[in-house]
Amino acid sequence: MRSQARFAFTLLCFGYAFLYVPIVLVMAYSFNASRLVTVWAGFSLHWWRALFHNDAMLSAAWLSLRIALVSATCSTVLGLAAGYALARAPAFLGRTLFGSLVIAPMVMPEVVMGISMLLLFVGAERFLGGPDRGFLTIVIAHTTFSLSFVAIVVQARLADFDRSLEEAAMDLGATPWATFRTVTLPLIAPALGSGWLLAFTLSLDDLIMTQFVAGADTQTLPMRVYSSVRLGVDPQVNVLATLVVIVAATALVVSGRLTRRR
Amino acid sequence: MTEPIVRLEGVAKRFGDVAAVDGVDLEIGTGELFALLGGSGCGKTTLLRLLAGFEAPDAGRILIGGRDMADVPPHRRPVNMMFQSYALFPHMDVTANIAYGLRREGLARGEIATRVAEALALVKLDGLGARRPAQLSGGQRQRVALARALVKRPKLLLLDEPLAALDRKLREGTRFELVRLQEQLGLTFVMVTHDQEEAMSMATRLAVMNAGRIAQTGTPHDLYERPASRFVADFVGIANILDLGDGRWLAIRPEKIGLSVDRPETAHAIAGNILDVAYEGDRSLYRVAVKGGPVMLVSRTNMLRLERESFGRGQHVWLGWSSDAGQVLNE
Numbered sequence: 001m002r003s004q005a006r007f008a009f010t011l012l013c014f015g016y017a018f019l020y021v022p023i024v025l026v027m028a029y030s031f032n033a034s035r036l037v038t039v040w041a042g043f044s045l046h047w048w049r050a051l052f053h054n055d056a057m058l059s060a061a062w063l064s065l066r067i068a069l070v071s072a073t074c075s076t077v078l079g080l081a082a083g084y085a086l087a088r089a090p091a092f093l094g095r096t097l098f099g100s101l102v103i104a105p106m107v108m109p110e111v112v113m114g115i116s117m118l119l120l121f122v123g124a125e126r127f128l129g130g131p132d133r134g135f136l137t138i139v140i141a142h143t144t145f146s147l148s149f150v151a152i153v154v155q156a157r158l159a160d161f162d163r164s165l166e167e168a169a170m171d172l173g174a175t176p177w178a179t180f181r182t183v184t185l186p187l188i189a190p191a192l193g194s195g196w197l198l199a200f201t202l203s204l205d206d207l208i209m210t211q212f213v214a215g216a217d218t219q220t221l222p223m224r225v226y227s228s229v230r231l232g233v234d235p236q237v238n239v240l241a242t243l244v245v246i247v248a249a250t251a252l253v254v255s256g257r258l259t260r261r262r
Numbered sequence: 263m264t265e266p267i268v269r270l271e272g273v274a275k276r277f278g279d280v281a282a283v284d285g286v287d288l289e290i291g292t293g294e295l296f297a298l299l300g301g302s303g304c305g306k307t308t309l310l311r312l313l314a315g316f317e318a319p320d321a322g323r324i325l326i327g328g329r330d331m332a333d334v335p336p337h338r339r340p341v342n343m344m345f346q347s348y349a350l351f352p353h354m355d356v357t358a359n360i361a362y363g364l365r366r367e368g369l370a371r372g373e374i375a376t377r378v379a380e381a382l383a384l385v386k387l388d389g390l391g392a393r394r395p396a397q398l399s400g401g402q403r404q405r406v407a408l409a410r411a412l413v414k415r416p417k418l419l420l421l422d423e424p425l426a427a428l429d430r431k432l433r434e435g436t437r438f439e440l441v442r443l444q445e446q447l448g449l450t451f452v453m454v455t456h457d458q459e460e461a462m463s464m465a466t467r468l469a470v471m472n473a474g475r476i477a478q479t480g481t482p483h484d485l486y487e488r489p490a491s492r493f494v495a496d497f498v499g500i501a502n503i504l505d506l507g508d509g510r511w512l513a514i515r516p517e518k519i520g521l522s523v524d525r526p527e528t529a530h531a532i533a534g535n536i537l538d539v540a541y542e543g544d545r546s547l548y549r550v551a552v553k554g555g556p557v558m559l560v561s562r563t564n565m566l567r568l569e570r571e572s573f574g575r576g577q578h579v580w581l582g583w584s585s586d587a588g589q590v591l592n593e
Binding site for chain 1: 314315316335336337338339341342343345346347349350351352353362363366367410411414
């Protein structure tokens with residue numbers, strides 16, 4: 001038995017090492033004194049300082065953050081509406097179709113989504129005279145695929161939601177809107193919160209679709225990193241990666257906490 | 263029966279192919295404690311939900327207080343319901359749960375506080391207002407649900423299996439408590455239950471339901487002593503049902519049959535052998551195989567503490583009953 005347990009533990013360590021050693025290495029090398037990414041030359045905060053003085057990188061990060069905040073919020077609102085309709089509306093014509101259509105952006109290759117978005121915006125520019133490609137078009141594109149995730153999370157939460165709570169509220173004199181506001185919404189708030197965080201992280205690191213719809217002078221953080229890596233890797237990228245890992249891990253933990261709390 | 267507060271006329275409700283409620287006519291009087299009794303799937307809960315407005319009837323009319331409820335949504339109906347699961351709001355404390363209905367009415371803060379305090383006192387939960395539902399016992403939750411429904415002062419209170427989630431000891435005490443509250447507040451209760459003992463002991467009148475229809479309506483005494491059909495005779499209490507031929511049956515309760523060693527002087531008497539004896543403490547149930555007939559159930563109250571069991575398994579005995587001991591049934 002004991003040898004079996006040790007064997008299982010070894011396998012587990014191996015798996016986790018496979019997943020996390022690269023990330024740990026990246027984080028460790030962000031404190032490297034050397035200009036070369038692969039050679040350790042002692043501990044230093046040099047590259048951290050350099051990154052915080054790198055205006056191009058910082059403005060790209062600020063843009064990405066704004067895009068992520070707006071698109072996560074938009075997709076939460078729209079995803080809530082879609083998830084609520086899927087879980088609650090009485091069987092309507094095309095409900096199954098609608099259900100599949102909401103999930104479609106999750107499984108659709110991003111390249112396809114990107115091209116179709118680009119065509120849409122080019123068409124819109126020609127016939128409607130806008131919007132200019134940049135902040136707004138990126139937000140719209142990100143909202144499109146993130147809202148699927150929110151809708152799924154909301155729908156799942158509503159599916160195992162005790163309907164009699166809503167009935168009790170109505171029985172006590174609450175209008176449908178008051179019932180939604182005072183009972184349904186507070187109880188699915190954790191699901192909404194984790195949906196928002198999911199949408200936020202998805203938007204923050206999206207590269208492929210963003211490149212299609214960004215336009216000429218807009219550069220988000222992933223785009224900036226990608227182009228700087230092509231010019232030659234600089235340990236600032238390690239610093240950035242470390243920051244992103246910290247933000248993403250925090251979001252993941254918070255999101256997990258929110259979903260588990262019933 | 264007093265002035266009816268509820269009147270159902272030919273009410274029907276289908277779910278797909280299943281007729282959950284199938285042409286129900288019913289009147290419930292003001293101030294009654296009325297029970298809808300039946301097995302699972304008999305339509306009793308659907309009937310309650312039709313009254314609350316959570317389901318709309320496919321046919322027929324529902325009148326509450328003389329008003330047709332056809333276009334009245336649940337939140338405008340003069341009824342409140344206590345749910346089987348209690349449906350307490352988990353994100354609110356006890357006070358907020360009870361105050362919920364009053365806040366929807368837009369009452370002043372002071373009035374709400376007073377009425378919540380009264381309701382808490384009524385169900386003997388003073389001092390627990392700040393607890394969350396998850397921090398309460400099953401019995402306390404049941405009383406919060408009751409207080410939350412009562413605080414609205416409805417003319418009609420619907421109770422869906424109000425005691426089903428309680429353990430046995432608590433259930434018996436709560437039965438009396440509910441009856442006391444109903445009388446004290448002068449309300450009309452409509453209660454759904456599958457437990458015939460509960461329905462019999464609490465209700466002023468009850469309706470036995472079967473397959474979406476009402477099999478019989480009456481007082482507990484009516485239903486027990488004068489069942490209208492074999493279904494009711496069998497569902498309410500235990501009954502021996504003897505085939506009299508010509509589509510007629512005799513329903514006779516086990517306690518109405520005398521058990522003796524010698525042939526009794528009663529109008530009817532048959533001989534048989536005891537198959538089994540089930541000792542239940544307060545009484546014993548005998549299963550007796552009658553010659554050329556069915557197995558009959560006979561019960562005897564164990565009145566004396568030291569009495570040695572006088573009838574044993576395999577013993578030859580006589581069963582006797584008077585001419586008015588049973589009910590003749592046509593269906």
